[in-house]
Each structure stands twice: as structure tokens, then as C-alpha cells.
Amino acid sequence: MLIVTGANGKLGKGVVEELLKRIPADQIGVSVRNVSQAHELKARGVRVRHGDFANAESLLDAFEDASQVLLVSTGILGDAGIRQHQTAIDTAKKSGARRVLYTSHMGSSRASFFPPMVHHAATEDLLKESGIRCTSLRNGFYASSLVGLIGDAVKTGELIVPEDGPIAWTTHSDLAQAIAVILAEKNWEGPSPNLTASEAIDMEGVAAMVSDIVGRPIYRKVVTDDTYRAYLTAQGFPEVRIAITLGLFRASRNGDFAQTSNALADLIGRPPLTIRDFLKESLSL
Template identity: 55%
Template sequence: MIIVTGANGRLGRMVTERLLACLPAEEIGVSVRDVERARDLGARGVRVREGDFTDPERLAHAFEGASRVLIVSTDSTGETAVRHHRTAVEAAAAAGAERVLYTSHMGSSPSSPFPPMPDHAATEEALQRSGVPFTSLRNGFYAASAVMLVGAALETGVLAVPEDGPVAWTTHADLADAAVLALTGEVLDGLTPPLTGPEAIDMAGIAEILTRLTGRPIRRVVVSDADYRAQLLSHGVPEHAADLLVGLFAASRQGEFAPAGPALAELLGRPTTPLADVLEEMAARTA
């Protein structure tokens, strides 16, 4: 049985749906915090069990009989995230899983200024110490984050964010396809190469793409980290979230999310999705 955690989230649900397209439902299980939200999966024959990274006993039940477990990283950061991930890794090993897979990031590093990256690095250490074969999927930066960062620019005509660097934006769909291949085959082992979209693009490049797509000028303006943080706080963004976003730009200008690599396209056997396609969908929705 293949177990997917976080199947109520965007990536976890995509992976589960793709598994259903290639495996019998009785060979798939999901570990979710809210069983009711996964009721539709249960109706289709998927084993749905409550699992919480804070509760080893529930995870033991959720992971029972697992041959492979995909641990989708949590949306928390810091020691909390690392503790949750370690608990999940230990539970998967205790359940007898033959392989543990984890959604890491191409920028995984203990010294990154972007808070999730040290968490990924610490989780990868836990995987290496687990004694179980593992695959750490070093995913490219989600293209959906680019949509979030630039959405207001379509209204204002100004993309005002801190100094940045190129980012290898990558779609959830492409990464879900890669995860399924890793869960069902023998294609990736250990720390993977960066699994990225086809090109690394900075904010100036995104402004150019938006200008072309909309036919309206989108001007890229550089603001200081401090001014950007203050602006976020003035709009009601919590301090920890503002610090997270500032750290994202700091890490990108250090080159932590570039360059784009060929590994994902080679694994999928097809071209990966360019950021322009994602931005075109966004522009069409807001037109």
C-alpha cells in the first residue's frame, strides 16, 4: 500500500488523484487531519485514516501496512516543522515502509535566509539517519507562489517587491507527476537533483511576461526589505508571514532557487510547464 499524507492539500490531492489513475484504489491510503474532507476519496475505495504529525499513535494507525509513504511537508516552520517531519519519518520506518519519500526543496540548506529551507535540510538529515531507503524530492519553487506575489500588479501596474534573483518556478502538476513516478517505480533515490520548470525567471522577467500577456505596462520597482515588510504588515499580514516573504527574496538574490535543471523534464519524458502558461491563466481569470 502507498500512503500519501496531506491528501487534502493541493499537492497531496494531485498525487492521490494520479495514483488512482494508475493503481487499484485498495492499494492507496491517505493520512489526513480532517477525515471528512477526504470522504470522497473513501467513497472511491481509498483507505482514509486520520493522521497527525503531532500524534505518533495516530500516524502508526494511518501508516499501517505501508510499502511506501509520501510525507508532504507541513506549512509550519522552525522547530515545529522539523519535529513534525521527524515524527512522520519515524512512524513510516516503524510501520515497515520500504521507502520514505519527502517533498523537500531545491533550496534546502541549513544556512538559507528563507525559513523553510533549514527545515528541509534538517528533515533530510532525519531521513538519512532513519535506516530506511528514502527519496527527498528537491522540488522547484511553486509557480503558484509567483501568482500570489504578483497578483496585485495586474491592478496597479506596478510590481513593487525587494531585490531578487532568478527562480526556477515549477508547477504543482509537474511535481505531482514526478512524485507518482517515484512512488510507483525505482526512478529516484536519496537526495534528488533539482526538479524544476524549464527556466529561471526574476521579477523583472515576470513583469515583462505580464506586460506581454495583458497588453498593459507592468513596471518592476525595487523596494527595500524593510519597506516591503512594513507594507505587508500595514495590510494585515502577520509578522511571521512577512518575515517569511522577506526571506524568500533574500534567498532568491543569493541564487538559492536557480538555475533551472533538466532532471524533471527528463523524468517526465516531456517538457515541463513554463511560468508564462501559469501567468496566462492568472491573467485570463482576472481579465
């Protein structure tokens, strides 16, 4: 049985939907913190069980009869998040799963300026140390994050950001399809190739693209990191989010998210959704 954790979330749910196109529903199980939110999957024949990365006993039940387990990152940073991932890995091994797959990220590195990349690198190390067969899915940077960075620029005509570098923005839907293919058909071990869209674009390019889409000028205004921090603070962003956002720009300046690969297109059998088409859909224009 293929077990997908976090199946109430955007990526996890997308993976389950793609798996249902490929294998019988009774070969799919999901581990979710809120079982009531997964009633639709249960009605379609998917095994739904409560599983919480902070509770090993719940995971042992959720992972019962697992052949493979997809661990979708909790998004909890720091020691607490690493402890939860350690619990999930240990429990997957105890359950008898023959392989664990983890939703890591391109640019995963303990030296990254972007805090989530440090978190992913630490989890990848835990997987290696566990001795279980494992695959680290080096997902492209989630395109949904770009909408938040654009913010009010469509209204104000000004995209205020620090100095940056190109990012290979990639959609959840394309990644979900690729991950389902890997679960159902591939036996990759170790880090995957970067699973990215076909282009990397910086914020100057994003501003020009948005300008073209909306039919009016959107100017990119480059500010210092300190000015950007003050700008976000004035908008009420919490310090944790500000640190993560600034870390994103610092890491992009370092080239951490610029590398593209054909692996995603090969897996899904078509070109990934372009960032232009994603923005057309996401900006509700």
C-alpha cells in the same frame, strides 16, 4: 501499499490522482487529518485513515501495511514542525515501510536565508539519521506563490519588490505527476535532482511577461528590504509572513532557486508548464 500524507492538500491530492492513473486504488492509502474531506477518494477505493503528525498512534494506524510513505511537509516551521516530521519518520519506520519520500525543496540548506529551506534541510537530516531508505524530493519553487507576490500589480501597473534573483517556478500539477512516477516506478535514494520547470525568471522578467499578457505596462519598482517590509506591514501582513517573504528575496539574490534540471520533464514525459501559461491561467485574464 503506497501511503500519501496530506492528501487533502493541493500537492498530496494531486499525487493521489496521478497514482490512480497508474496503480489500482486498493494499493493506495491516504493519511489525512480530516477524514470527511477525503470521502471522494474513499468512494473510489482508496483507503482513507485519520493521521496527524502530532499523534504517533494515529499515524501508526494510517501507515499500516505501508511499503512506501510519502511525507508531505506540514509547512509548520521551527521546532514544532521538526518534531512532527520526526514523529512521522519514526512511525513510518515502525510500521515497516521500506522507503520514505519527503517533499523537500530546491535550495534546501541550513544556511538559507529562506526559513522553509532550513526546515527542509533539518528534516532531510532526520531522514538520514533514521537509517530508513529515503528520497528527498527537491521540488522546484511552487508557482502558486508567485501569484501572491504579483498581488495588485495588474491593477496598479506597478510590481513593488526588493532586489531579487531568478527563480525556477514550478506547478503543483507537474510535481504531483512526477512524484507519482517516482513512487510507482523509481527507486531513487537520497536527494533527487531539482524537479523544476525549464526556466528560471526574475521579477523583472515576470513584470514584462504580465505586461505582455494583460496588454498594458506593468513596471517593476525595486525598493529596499526595509521599504518592502513597511509596504507589507501597511497591507496588514503578519510579521512571520513578512520575514518569510523577505527571506525568499534574499535567498533568490543568493542564487538559491536559479538552478534548473531536465529531471522533471524526463519524469512526466513532456515539457513542464511554462510560467507564462501558468500566469495566463492563474491571473484569470
